[in-house]
Amino acid sequence: MPASERDVQPRPQGLTAQPSSCSMGELLASCAAASAVSTPPAAPVPQEAPVDEPRRDAA
Numbered sequence: 001m002p003a004s005e006r007d008v009q010p011r012p013q014g015l016t017a018q019p020s021s022c023s024m025g026e027l028l029a030s031c032a033a034a035s036a037v038s039t040p041p042a043a044p045v046p047q048e049a050p051v052d053e054p055r056r057d058a059a
Contacts, residue, residue, distance in 0.1 A: 020027075
């Protein structure tokens with residue numbers, strides 16, 4: 001059941017949105033750096049040993 005307007009708590013006045021001091025490029029670069037640091041390296045792909053097939057003698 002939705003809350004009525006009387007039941008909704010008012011927001012504190014001190015928490016308003018303010019523009020950031022960093023540029024979009026700096027934000028994107030920091031996200032890329034964080035992703036690179038927090039991503040573990042890929043597991044090495046196991047290489048299969050070559051399988052020797054039995055030779056068939058020509059009849």
